[in-house]
Amino acid sequence: MTAIASFLQHAATLARRASRLIAMPMAALALALSMPAVAQDDAQRVVYHVDFADPTRYSATLTSINNLINDAEQTLLPWDVHLVLVGYGIRFATDDPLEGTPYAADEALNERRDELKGRLQTLIEIRNVKVHLCDFTRQEINLSKDKLYEGIGLVNSGVAKIADLQRQGYAYLKIQ
Template identity: 55%
Template sequence: MKIIKSILFVLLMPWLAISPVQAEDIEKAVYHVDFADADRYSATLTSINNMLNEYENALSDYDVTIVFVGKGARFVTDAPQAGQDARLKERRTELKGRLQALNSTRNVKLAVCNNTLTGFGLSKDQLYEGVEIVPSGVVFLAQLQKAGAAYIKIQ
């Protein structure tokens, strides 16, 4: 019986040594939003949703972040000083709902550049729930890429 247990242990040892999720097994992506176009932003949200569907169907773990810089800040606040146009006013409720669903139910991280906020005269309390402020959006993008995140910008 001891021999059988030893053989089973040796055969199963490779599987016992594997952790359930290793850092390199996590799919990482960062989306860069620095534009004002509401339709382009909608396409970005659709792209993220499609990506997450694919990851979830494959039972893959993921770490997806959206970084808002410059004119892109208008998509994380209702404050008029971030800039508005007719198309954004028309679609704001829909776009806000889609973003909040990605954040709250699918764990997509949201980050906005503090330099941008300062430039627009915006404060943290004017941002949507779940939006993190980072000192510099472009530096944060570079850090995420260095950590292995794929850089994506919808054109």
């Protein structure tokens, strides 16, 4: 074999090896880009959705949030928990009886209102849970902003907020 032929054969072998070295990282990059966006760390990122009237179900939601945070603390994971109130969820954001609206307080809510409010305030103030109320719902019944519990933020659309958080990799939970 001539020196030129040997050189060309060696160059072809190097080219094949180089193409494999380039192809593998490119394939890994393509796979990574095709996967859904997820958080870069192990934080518990969750959005809870409340659009129901039942105080017992709402209580179960608050318990679930607390349990999730307790678990995160025990496993030394950070957390970022959001609670989004839409529709009937407005009942749990105010002491106003909401008379004359589809969301009017009933006996079951009135009996538990102080307890539920206290648990929510603890989650907001101590556990750093972010609570959002759909402003479309609030405006629908003309409830003044100053009648909302301390620490509840308004978002234009509750469902849009949930969708946005899901796009950011938050898990969606709704207690049944």
